[in-house]
Amino acid sequence: MSGLKHGTIREVFSRILYDPFIDPSEVEIVFQDSDLFRCVLFTFIEPSVDGFYYRGNFYPFHKIIAIRDVRSGRYFLRRRPVSFRMVGDLGIEVPDFPVYLRAVYDDFLLYRYSPFVLASVESRMRERPGQIFDWFKALGSYVLFSLDGVRFCMIREPGPFRGTILVLGRKGLRLLKSIPTPYPLFRAKDRIGINRAVVQECHGVLYHYFIVDDRCFCSVDMSRIEMCVDDMFCDFIRDNGNTSLFILKKDDENYLLAVCDQSEFRFMKIREEKRIAAFLGISIAPVKIDNVRVRDIGAIPNDTLIKIYDYDVIFSAQSEPKRS
Numbered sequence: 001m002s003g004l005k006h007g008t009i010r011e012v013f014s015r016i017l018y019d020p021f022i023d024p025s026e027v028e029i030v031f032q033d034s035d036l037f038r039c040v041l042f043t044f045i046e047p048s049v050d051g052f053y054y055r056g057n058f059y060p061f062h063k064i065i066a067i068r069d070v071r072s073g074r075y076f077l078r079r080r081p082v083s084f085r086m087v088g089d090l091g092i093e094v095p096d097f098p099v100y101l102r103a104v105y106d107d108f109l110l111y112r113y114s115p116f117v118l119a120s121v122e123s124r125m126r127e128r129p130g131q132i133f134d135w136f137k138a139l140g141s142y143v144l145f146s147l148d149g150v151r152f153c154m155i156r157e158p159g160p161f162r163g164t165i166l167v168l169g170r171k172g173l174r175l176l177k178s179i180p181t182p183y184p185l186f187r188a189k190d191r192i193g194i195n196r197a198v199v200q201e202c203h204g205v206l207y208h209y210f211i212v213d214d215r216c217f218c219s220v221d222m223s224r225i226e227m228c229v230d231d232m233f234c235d236f237i238r239d240n241g242n243t244s245l246f247i248l249k250k251d252d253e254n255y256l257l258a259v260c261d262q263s264e265f266r267f268m269k270i271r272e273e274k275r276i277a278a279f280l281g282i283s284i285a286p287v288k289i290d291n292v293r294v295r296d297i298g299a300i301p302n303d304t305l306i307k308i309y310d311y312d313v314i315f316s317a318q319s320e321p322k323r324s
Contacts, residue, residue, distance in 0.1 A: 009061045012076045013047055016067075020291060023196045025309040030066040030082060031059055039086045042067075043195050043310050055090060089311075094120040098134035102159060108191055110160040111183050115265040115312050118164065122175045125166075132173065136166045145225045150212055152225050163222040169213040176210050177265045178222065179246060179258060182317035185297065188308060193295030195308050197316075198270050200285040202257065202305040204250030209233045210262070211241050232280060245276075248285055255285045257305070258313070267313035 016022050027042040033054075046053040051060040066078040092105060092113050101110060101117065110117060121139065125132045133153070136142060140157030153166040163178025208219040209228055216228035216237060228234050233245055242263040248255040256277040259268045268276075270284070277284045288304055289297065297306065299318065306316040 008077060009064060012067055015076070016042055017047060017194055023309055024194055025196065025311070026070045027076070028068050028070055029064065030068070030086060031063045032065065033059070033063075033087075037065060037084050037086045038088070040089045041070075041311060043192060044089055047194070091116055094124075098124075098131055098138045100140075101138050102140070107160055108183070108187065111180065111314050112310055112312070114160055114177070114180070118161075118175050118177055118265040122173075125173055125175075132166070132168075139164055142166075147217070147225050148215065148227065150215075150217070152217075154219065154222065154225070156222070163208070163219065165210075165219065165225075167212050171213055174212075174262075175265070176208075176244060176262055177260050177267075178208055178219065179206070179315055182305060182315045182319070183308075184319035185294075185300075185306060185316050186319065188294050188306075188314070188316045189297075192308060192310060192314070193293065195294050195310055195314075197289075197292055197294050197297065197306050197308040198287060199289035199292065199297065199300055199304050199306050200257070200287050202248065202285065202303055204248035204255070206257065207247045207249060208244060209237055209247065210244040211237045214238070236276075236280060247282075254282045256280065256282055257285045258307070265312075267307075269309060269313070270307070 016024055016027055024042040028039050029042050029045060030037060030039045040054065044054065048058065051058055051063070053059070065080065066082050067076045068074065068078070069076065092109055094117055095104065121135050125135050136153055139161040140155045140159055142153045142155050145152040145154065151168040155161045155164045158181040160180045162181045165176040165178065167174050167176060206221050209230070210217060216234040218226050218228045220226055233247065237243060237245065242261060244260050244262055245256065246258040246260070248257050256273055259273055259276055260266070261268060273284050288300065294308055302318055304317070308314040308316055
């Protein structure tokens, strides 16, 4: 499309906000931010009547240069050829010294930017081996395990990094992301109501399968580490060493709940989960509600998990605010 008339922009915004076939987390918006051109995911802005808000600042519609689909590269709207240098989202800054991050940042930001946070912390650990445990403690309180010559530290503190594992093996250290404590739904609606989500059953014992030094291990309900004895899952993670699987076991059945690309510390969306589940010959965790806006999710059972699509997958659950 060409031309940047207000009506056209309103129509594009309306499509992104209401079209059931458009996922806002797969749409980028390019806009002028002072003397810079900034490109961010649509889910990072707050649409308004005559423009949008980004990081608390209002930008009128005429600041928009282009809106495009991330996967296909197709433009919903383009004012002019996008050939200029762009900067990305402001993100968050991880301090240059170990500090408890939840004392510095709002939990929602840590959930949203956890891939960046974990990559930064892992980098600090590699650069400063004398501070490995200080940096890991910046994510939360943890417990230690040792199995078959490998040391593991696991965050047990509820919050955005629950279940994260520090592995110290023959090939050095690495971090492994896990499913965090679900972010309360009532807060998600306030912050990311336009995002798309899927609601799935979450029954059974949760196994997190991963590979270390060419050996397969699993975390069981984030309470202990075991050697993996499931050949089907071992073979898959050996062939896909940067991928870890989250399997629910119930009544002698296996259900794929989530898949994480540990090279980027990002969880995959349900289309990739379905492909991997079909390859493994198992089912995904039963879907209760598919392709729904977070704002439209009503009351749901406590034994369900909401997977919200943002830069990463933000896990959420039905939760009411505590009453005083």
